[in-house]
Amino acid sequence: VVLSSAAIYAPSHQHPGLLREDTFLADGLSPIADDWRAFEGLAAQIGDRSGAQPPVRTVLRPAAVLDGTGYFSRLLTGRVAITYPGHDPTMQFLSPGDLATAVVAAVERPTSGVFNVAPACGIPLRKALRTAGVRRLPLGRLAQNAVRTVASGASLAAPPGQVRFLQYCWTVSGQRIRDELGFVPAQTSEDAIRELTGRTVAPRGEYDEFGMDAPYIRRYCGHLFGLLHDRYWRVELAGVEHVPAAGPGVLV
Numbered sequence: 001v002v003l004s005s006a007a008i009y010a011p012s013h014q015h016p017g018l019l020r021e022d023t024f025l026a027d028g029l030s031p032i033a034d035d036w037r038a039f040e041g042l043a044a045q046i047g048d049r050s051g052a053q054p055p056v057r058t059v060l061r062p063a064a065v066l067d068g069t070g071y072f073s074r075l076l077t078g079r080v081a082i083t084y085p086g087h088d089p090t091m092q093f094l095s096p097g098d099l100a101t102a103v104v105a106a107v108e109r110p111t112s113g114v115f116n117v118a119p120a121c122g123i124p125l126r127k128a129l130r131t132a133g134v135r136r137l138p139l140g141r142l143a144q145n146a147v148r149t150v151a152s153g154a155s156l157a158a159p160p161g162q163v164r165f166l167q168y169c170w171t172v173s174g175q176r177i178r179d180e181l182g183f184v185p186a187q188t189s190e191d192a193i194r195e196l197t198g199r200t201v202a203p204r205g206e207y208d209e210f211g212m213d214a215p216y217i218r219r220y221c222g223h224l225f226g227l228l229h230d231r232y233w234r235v236e237l238a239g240v241e242h243v244p245a246a247g248p249g250v251l252v
Contacts, residue, residue, distance in 0.1 A: 001106045002043045006061045006092075006116055008036035011168040017090070017210045018173035021061070021114040031161045058106040062099050062117035063092035063172060066196040071162055076132040076193055082163075083125065085138035089169040090122040090211030095192040098185045105181040115181065118174035122211030123189040125166060131193050131202055141167075171210060 009019050010029035025037055040059060064072040072093065075081050094117060102117045129136045144163070151157035177183045187195070189211070190204060206214040221229075229235050243249060 001103060002040070002057060002059045003103070004040050004043075004059050004061045005036050006063045006118075006170075006172045007032050007165070008040065008061060009033065009170050009172065011164045011170065013168045015168070015170040017171050018175075019116070019170050020173050021116055021176055030164065031159075032165075058111055059114040060102060060106060060117050060177075061114060061172070062102065063094045063119060065094045065096060065099050066192045067096050068196065071158055073196060076128065076134060076196060078134060080137050081129050081134045082137050082139055082144065084141050084144070084163070084167045087167045088124050088126045089166065090171055091125050091128055091169055091189060092118050092122045092171055092211075093128070093189040093192040094119050094185070095187045095195055098187055098192075101186070102177065102181075102183045105177070105183040109181050111180055113176075113180070115177040116172040116174055117177060117183070118172050118185065119192060120185045120188040121207045121209050122171050123193070123205070123207055124211055124213055124216075125169075127205055127213060127216075128189065128193055131190055131199065131205075132197050133199055 007030075008025060009015070009023060010026065010033035012029060025033070027034065027037075043057070043059070064070065066073050066076065068077075072091075076093075098119065099117060102115075106115070123131070126136060145160040148157050148160045148163065152159035174183070174185065188207065190207065194200060208214075217225075220226075243251070
């Protein structure tokens with residue numbers, strides 16, 4: 001079992017939600033993503049000791065694991081998190097327990113292939129920091145990148161390439177590992193944050209697989225969005241009876 005990372009999907013504003021394992025991996029978009037792609041390439045070239053065909057190999061790509069040592073663990077346990085203004089992407093944080101369960105599933109059912117490992121649902125960055133009790137400090141991209149380029153060389157700050165995951169992050173789909181290996185995550189991203197920080201004060205949010213914050217939407221639909229919808233855009237709706245109540249559909 002090769003343990004890679006979902007950071008292999010470079011941060012980009014073009015990503016849709018819930019990336020699958022067959023998503024095209026472009027070169028040069030992120031040094032972090034390039035390193036993980038090179039790592040998987042090396043792992044694929046390693047055969048067994050007898051020199052025969054490579055053994056059956058499972059590659060796991062977990063979302064950011066809150067193990068207490070990585071960048072996101074430090075971000076969620078500090079006092080201030082420096083982010084980019086105007087960006088609140090949906091993040092996925094995996095608990096160490098869920099990652100261990102996924103590894104066990106891969107060992108017990110040896111299957112050749114690549115599998116994303118995702119938590120039960122995502123969480124918006126702003127709400128993640130609030131859950132962790134961390135103050136958010138948005139700073140301009142150009143100035144912040146210039147400072148980080150210098151400070152990261154002295155190990156005083158994370159490099160700009162790392163912080164881009166707070167700007168144009170993605171969510172990955174865990175459907176394949178659920179179908180083929182039977183892995184079902186026990187914790188949400190919010191649960192993983194609470195486990196990391198030990199905070200249990202704030203009430204739990206309502207999030208779906210994409211990290212949608214339903215109370216946030218209801219709150220703003222009651223005034224700002226409602227005013228824009230009804231008075232500024234004057235949206236009219238017709239034909240909603242043709243939208244299926246269940247299953248897929250296409251709105252044109």
